[in-house]
Amino acid sequence: SLAYDAPGRAVVAWADRASGNFEVYVRRWNGVAWEELGGSGNGGGVSRTPLSSRHPSVAIDASGQPVVIWEDGSGGNSEILGRRWNGAVWVDAGATGGGISGTPGASTHPHLSAGPGGTVLLAVWTDLSDPQGDLEVYGKLLVNGAWREAGAASARFGGISNNASSSSHAC
Helix, strand or coil: CEEECCCCCEEEEEEECCCCCCEEEEEEECCCCEEECCCCCCCCCCCCCCCCEEEEEEEECCCCCEEEEEEECCCCCCEEEEEEECCCCEEECCCCCCCCCCCCCCEEEEEEEECHHHCCEEEEEEECCCCCCCCEEEEEEEECCEEEECCCCCCCCCCCCCCCCCCCCCC
């Protein structure tokens, strides 16, 4: 996944299993070299979870810092987790508890997008929590450091897509 901050520096997030299981890593181009942000490019990267962390997506928030979300299988049920770079360290942005998704079904294939100036961040993902058993597209907004539904039932029941067949891979 790729995003550009206000000075035009590329920020790249990816998953690989150099540490033994898939983890999410981030590096930023400083104009001369790719730099790590708080150990984000080695070891356990940004995710640092006991099981597979995959499908990262990165966006730049209003403070000009990267926010990364990913699919994580550590809790036995795939959830969408996230962290935000505060300029000094990576901080929780939905990486604890039920994460961003927090649904009873598997949450997969996340995508994070920033509105103008990064003032609004929207996370969307494919979810298997629909009462009918269909895959649906769910989503939440990051507002003042907290994830909340984007309108009525965007992250439960039928989600954003809310149709009679399966929907997936919103990006």
